[in-house]
Amino acid sequence: DVVMTQSPLSLPVTLGQPASISCTSSQSLMYSDGNTYLNWFQQRPGQSPRRLIYKVSNRDSGVPDRFSGSGSGTDFTLKISRVEAEDVGVYYCMQGTHWPRTFGQGTKLEIK
Amino acid sequence: EVQLLESGGGLAQPGGSLRLSCIASGFSFSDHDMKWVRQAPGKGLEWVSTLTRSGDKTYYANSVKGRFTISRDSSKNTLYLEMNGLRADDTAVYFCARRWAGGPDYWGQGTLVTVSS
Numbered sequence: 489d490v491v492m493t494q495s496p497l498s499l500p501v502t503l504g505q506p507a508s509i510s511c512t513s514s515q516s517l518m519y520s521d522g523n524t525y526l527n528w529f530q531q532r533p534g535q536s537p538r539r540l541i542y543k544v545s546n547r548d549s550g551v552p553d554r555f556s557g558s559g560s561g562t563d564f565t566l567k568i569s570r571v572e573a574e575d576v577g578v579y580y581c582m583q584g585t586h587w588p589r590t591f592g593q594g595t596k597l598e599i600k
Numbered sequence: 601e602v603q604l605l606e607s608g609g610g611l612a613q614p615g616g617s618l619r620l621s622c623i624a625s626g627f628s629f630s631d632h633d634m635k636w637v638r639q640a641p642g643k644g645l646e647w648v649s650t651l652t653r654s655g656d657k658t659y660y661a662n663s664v665k666g667r668f669t670i671s672r673d674s675s676k677n678t679l680y681l682e683m684n685g686l687r688a689d690d691t692a693v694y695f696c697a698r699r700w701a702g703g704p705d706y707w708g709q710g711t712l713v714t715v716s717s
Contacts, residue, residue, distance in 0.1 A: 536710060
C-alpha cells in the first residue's frame with residue numbers, strides 16, 4: 489500500500505499568518521495517463537470532509553484562493569497564504585493513483 | 601445542487617450485518633464512480649470501497665475485503681454497502697462520496713455504525 493505521511497500533525501498558526509502542510513507518498517503518484525492524483529481535504533469540527541485541491545494544484549469550486557497546492561512525484565504541499573478563523577480543522581492528503589486509496593494521518597490546524 | 605444522503609447505520613452485534621444506502625441527487629449518478637470512506641471515532645479517514653460508474657469494477661480495502669459488498673442501483677440513484685461479519689473495529693461514521701477528477705469531490709453527512717455486544 490502507498491503510505492501517505494503528513495507533517496506536521498499539529499499546526500498552531502496566528503490569524504493572518506501563512507501555513508504549510510507537507511504530504512509525502514511512499515511511491516510516485518504520477519499515473520500512466522500523465523496525471524498526478526493527489527487531493528487535499530479540509531474537515532472542520534463536526535462536519536464532513538470537503539475537498540480543496542485535486543490533481544496537486546487545482547482548486548475545487550468555491551475554495552478561496554488563499555489555498556494552494558503544489559508538488560510532484562512523491563512530495564506535495566498545501567499552503568494557506570493567510571489563515572482565517574474558519575480554517576480551523578483537520579487537513580488530509582489522499583492519493584487517487586494506486587489501489588488501495590490511502591489518506592495521510594491528518595494535520596490539525598488551530599489558531600494560536 | 602449535489603446531495604448525498606446516507607442511511608442504514610445503527611448498532612450491530614459482532615458478526616452481524618448492516619446495509620448502508622446513499623441516495624444521490626443533483627447530478628447524473630450513472631456518470632460517476634462512487635465510493636465509501638469511513639472514520640472511526642476520533643480517528644482519520646479510511647477509504648473503504650469504490651464502484652465504477654458502469655458497475656463492472658469494484659475495489660475494496662484489505663480490512664473489509666470478503667466481508668463488505670458495494671453495489672449501485674442507477675434506476676434509484678442509490679449506492680449501497682452491504683456489511684457482513686461486522687467487527688468492533690468497523691465502528692465508524694461511513695461517508696458516501698462521488699468521485700470526480702481523481703478523488704471524492706462531494707461527500708454525504710455520514711451514518712454512524714456501532715458494532716458492540
